[in-house]
Every structure is written in structure tokens, then in C-alpha cells.
Amino acid sequence: MRGARRIPGPRAAADDFDLGALPMAPGPAAREPAAREPGPESPAAPPQPAAPVFPHGVLKALLGAWALAACSAEETEAVEEHLTGCAACADEALRLRDAVGLLHTDRSLDLDPLLRSRVLEGCLNRRPAKIPVPGWAVPYDAETARLDALLRDIGSSEWHAPVRLRWFEGERQVNRKTTVAGVIGHLMTVDGLVSTALGLDDPAVGGRGGSDTSAGSGFPLSPAPRTETYWSAARRPPTRAVREPWRDQSHALIRAVSFAGRGVAELSVSYGDFALPLQDALLDRAFECWVHGGDIADAVDYPYEAPSAAHLHRMIDLAARLLPAALAGRRRAGLAAPARHPVTAGSPGRSLHLEIEGSGGGNWYIALDSPAAPGSPDHAVAQVALDSTEFCRLIAGRVSPVDVAAGQEGDRDAIGDVLFAVASLSRL
Numbered sequence: 001m002r003g004a005r006r007i008p009g010p011r012a013a014a015d016d017f018d019l020g021a022l023p024m025a026p027g028p029a030a031r032e033p034a035a036r037e038p039g040p041e042s043p044a045a046p047p048q049p050a051a052p053v054f055p056h057g058v059l060k061a062l063l064g065a066w067a068l069a070a071c072s073a074e075e076t077e078a079v080e081e082h083l084t085g086c087a088a089c090a091d092e093a094l095r096l097r098d099a100v101g102l103l104h105t106d107r108s109l110d111l112d113p114l115l116r117s118r119v120l121e122g123c124l125n126r127r128p129a130k131i132p133v134p135g136w137a138v139p140y141d142a143e144t145a146r147l148d149a150l151l152r153d154i155g156s157s158e159w160h161a162p163v164r165l166r167w168f169e170g171e172r173q174v175n176r177k178t179t180v181a182g183v184i185g186h187l188m189t190v191d192g193l194v195s196t197a198l199g200l201d202d203p204a205v206g207g208r209g210g211s212d213t214s215a216g217s218g219f220p221l222s223p224a225p226r227t228e229t230y231w232s233a234a235r236r237p238p239t240r241a242v243r244e245p246w247r248d249q250s251h252a253l254i255r256a257v258s259f260a261g262r263g264v265a266e267l268s269v270s271y272g273d274f275a276l277p278l279q280d281a282l283l284d285r286a287f288e289c290w291v292h293g294g295d296i297a298d299a300v301d302y303p304y305e306a307p308s309a310a311h312l313h314r315m316i317d318l319a320a321r322l323l324p325a326a327l328a329g330r331r332r333a334g335l336a337a338p339a340r341h342p343v344t345a346g347s348p349g350r351s352l353h354l355e356i357e358g359s360g361g362g363n364w365y366i367a368l369d370s371p372a373a374p375g376s377p378d379h380a381v382a383q384v385a386l387d388s389t390e391f392c393r394l395i396a397g398r399v400s401p402v403d404v405a406a407g408q409e410g411d412r413d414a415i416g417d418v419l420f421a422v423a424s425l426s427r428l
Contacts, residue, residue, distance in 0.1 A: 054075075054078050054082075056082075059078060059079055059082045060089055060092070063079065063089060063096055064096055066080075066093065066096075067096035067099070068100055079093075131258050132258065133254060133258050134257055134258065134279075136265060136283065137254060138311070139282075139286040139311040140250070140254070140283070140285050141250075142311060143286040143307060143311075144286075144289055146293065146304075147290075147293040147296075148247055148250075150293060150296065150302055151240075151243050151296075154180070156240060158180060158299075158300045159179065159180045160179050160237070161179060161180050161299040161300050162177060163177070163182070163298075164295075165177075165183070165186075165295065165428060166397050166426075167396070167397035167426035167427050167428055168423040168424055170333075171335065178231070179237065180296050180299060181239050181242050182237070183292050183296055184242045184243060185204075185227075185230060185231065185234075185242050185246075186227045186230075186231075186292070186428070187289060187292060188204055188242065188245060188246040188249055189204040189223075190223045190288070191253065191285055192204045192205065193223070193226075193269055193271060193281075194281055194282065194285065195249060195253065197267055197269040197270070198256045198257070198260075200252050201249075203246070204226070221271065222272030223272070224427060224428040225272075227428055228428075264278055266279070283314055283315060283318050286307075286315065287395070287396075290315075291392070306359060306360075306389060310360070312360025312388060313361070313362060315360070316360055316362070317362070317364070319391075319425055320354060320364040322425060323354075323366045323418065323421050323422065323425075324367045324368075324370070324371035325371045326421040327368065327371075327418065327421040328371050329424070330417070330420065330421055330424060335420070336417040337413050337417055340368075341369055342369055342370060343370055343373045345370070345372035346372065348367075348373060348374050348375070348378070348379050349368065349370060349373040349376070349379060350368040350369050350381050350414070351365040351366060351367055351375040351380045351381070352366045352375075352380065352381070352383070352415070353382070353383040354418070355383065355384065355386075356386055356387075356388050356391050357387050358388040359388050359389075360388045361388045365380060368381070368417070368418075380410075381411045382408070382409065382410030382412075382415050382418075383408070383409045384407065384415055384418065386404065386406045387405070390404060391422070394422045394423055395423075395425050395426060396426050397423060397427075401419035401420045401422065401423045
């Protein structure tokens with residue numbers, strides 16, 4: 001009967017022994033038959049019980065345990081003998097073994113940071129969106145989604161983990177201690193400047209968008225004072241409850257710019273003492289979202305990757321475009337050397353070749369003497385080479401211009417002025 005175990009007979013039992021190891025008696029005794037009738041002094045061995053016979057349903061139910069090597073020896077023998085005669089169970093067993101193979105992988109279980117972008121790209125290639133997100137808003141959409149994924153994955157207590165924010169003011173690095181929840185409140189508060197420009201609700205203010213609302217509520221327009229006002233106005237420290245209004249706000253911003261059309265890209269967004277076009281403001285917000293996402297990840301010991309190369313390139317390009325104005329501002333404050341060769345607007349002048357290596361890198365020529373002058377490779381007097389990650393750390397104020405790992409060649413004063421101008425782009 002299939003599945004039953006055969007009971008070994010006398011010869012089969014003898015085969016289990018090494019006959020050469022047994023002593024052999026000489027002469028006729030050696031030719032005596034091996035088997036004798038059992039006597040009173042030599043009782044016969046009791047017969048071995050037959051193995052149980054498993055019905056088909058039980059054997060099929062054991063396939064999962066068999067694939068995981070979790071069956072007993074008896075069950076394993078019964079299953080494997082059954083598989084030789086049941087094609088359906090044999091196919092199922094192969095599928096289960098393949099599935100078990102996928103469970104034993106040495107690959108990291110952390111999601112690829114580009115997974116979301118690839119999935120969306122694949123979906124949109126199949127069925128384009130009726131109202132697409134503008135290309136200049138995609139980095140903000142991606143970075144808010146990545147940060148939200150991190151926030152969803154941390155525990156309640158980790159929202160109160162300490163985070164130290166750092167940035168540069170003048171010639172020195174300053175810092176401010178807060179929590180994970182406080183960082184999200186900060187992001188929401190500064191994103192409110194964009195909401196205000198678009199006429200959307202501002203969660204930090206609790207009213208309808210618009211500069212009059214912010215001013216009337218006592219909220220300044222500059223990011224740092226605005227954040228300090230939000231933190232000090234709270235009756236108790238922020239908790240994980242801040243995630244939902246922050247995420248709703250980011251969704252509202254993406255919807256608004258998607259439905260607004262092309263002209264909205266140049267809408268001015270005021271930061272108090274300066275303003276940016278909306279497309280640059282959202283790129284700035286994407287950069288800050290990534291930087292503070294890294295601060296949070298460090299605080300809770302969570303893996304967090306850099307943005308995609310294309311998005312990182314746009315962020316670096318924004319910083320490079322802001323450098324001539326930042327350098328001029330430091331010059332007016334007496335923090336940088338005076339212009340050596342003033343030029344008329346639109347005419348090329350002294351430039352610094354900024355070479356960013358690695359993901360998102362490229363080459364930029366920074367005008368040194370006037371923000372109205374275009375950078376020119378023919379007028380380059382110095383060169384600075386940095387890794388893209390190191391350059392972004394300098395923009396964010398996470399590393400000092402004196403300590404930054406940069407290759408330098410040419411005019412030392414121009415190099416120092418530009419590196420400090422990069423650090424001056426950082427803020428709370």
C-alpha cells in the first residue's frame with residue numbers, strides 16, 4: 001500500500017551489520033545455519049510496528065511544513081513517497097520550496113529610496129495623469145513622501161527624541177535643540193509661507209492664508225522667527241499629532257500648483273528679508289525636508305538615503321544660483337572682501353569654478369563681483385571641488401567652511417568668500 005513502511009525481513013536486518021567484524025568459528029561450526037529456532041534462552045525479537053498511513057488530505061496539509069524542513073522524519077518520508085505519485089502535490093511542493101528560497105535572502109530589507117519614483121513613473125507611463133504634477137514640484141512631492149514614510153515607521157516615544165538643529169549666522173555656527181515632533185512643526189511652519197502665497201490654509205496660524213492673516217496672528221514672515229513663535233505659542237510640546245496637518249499641508253500644496261497651471265511657477269514667495277519664485281521656493285522646501293529628514297533619522301537611528309540624482313542636481317543648482325546674491329550680501333555686511341573688478345550688468349566678470357562630484361553633481365561658474373554678472377569659464381580665477389553630499393552639508397550648516405573637505409586651487413580669498421557664502425544659505 002502506498003505510503004506504508006515495509007518491515008525489513010531477516011536478510012534486510014542482517015545487511016545492517018558488518019559481517020566482517022563478527023568472529024568466525026573454524027570447521028563445520030562455520031557452516032551451521034545462521035538462523036535457529038528460538039529457545040527459552042533466546043527469545044524472538046518483537047515485530048516492528050507498521051508506520052501510520054496518512055490520507056491524501058493530511059499529506060497535502062504537510063507540504064508547507066515539509067518545504068520549511070519542519071516535518072518529523074516519519075512525516076518527511078511519507079510526504080516524499082507521496083510526491084512520487086501525485087503530480088498536483090509535487091507541483092505545489094516545488095512552488096513552496098521556491099517561496100522558502102525567497103525567505104532566505106541576504107539582501108537588505110530597507111526599501112530602495114527610488115522605489116516610489118519608479119512605481120509612479122511606471123504607472124504614469126501606462127496611464128498619464130489628467131492633472132500632472134509640474135516637474136519643478138516633483139522633488140518636493142518626493143521628499144515629503146519619503147519623510148512621511150519614515151514618520152509612519154517610528155514609535156510614539158521616538159517623536160520626543162532630541163534633535164539638535166544647526167546653521168550658520170555670520171561667521172559662526174549656532175544650534176537649537178528640539179524634538180522630532182518639533183522638527184515637523186518647524187517644517188509645517190515654514191511651508192506655511194508657500195501656503196500663504198497660494199492663498200491656502202496655514203496650519204501654523206490656524207486661519208486662511210495670506211500675509212494679512214499671518215501678520216494679524218503675530219506670525220512673522222521670516223522662517224526662524226516664525227518657527228520660534230510657533231514653538232513658544234504651543235501650550236505643550238509638539239507630539240506625533242503634528243504629522244497629520246503637516247502631511248495634509250504638503251498634499252494641498254501639490255494639488256494647488258498642479259491645478260494652477262504654468263504661470264504659477266513665477267509667483268513670488270516672501271521669506272521676509274528675501275523672496276523666491278514659487279518653483280524655487282518648493283525646491284528649497286524639498287531640500288530642507290531632506291536635510292531635516294536626515295536629522296530625524298539620526299535621532300532615531302533610521303536609515304535615510306539622499307534624494308535621487310536628478311532631484312539632488314536641481315537642489316545644488318538652486319544653491320549655485322543663489323550664491324552671487326549671498327556673496328554680495330556678506331560683502332555689504334563687511335564679511336567678505338570688496339569687489340575687485342566691478343562690471344556692468346550682463347557682462348561676465350571674475351568667476352569661481354564650482355565642481356560638484358558624485359550623484360547630482362556638475363559644474364557651475366559663480367560670479368564673484370556682482371550678482372548681475374554671469375559666471376564665465378574664461379574669467380575663472382579659482383576652483384573648488386566638493387562631493388555632492390559634502391556640499392549639501394555645507395549648504396545646510398552641518399559642517400564649517402573651514403572644515404569642509406574641498407579641493408581648492410587659485411585665489412584663496414575668493415575661495416574663502418564663496419565657501420562662507422555657501423554656509424550663509426543655511427538657516428533654521
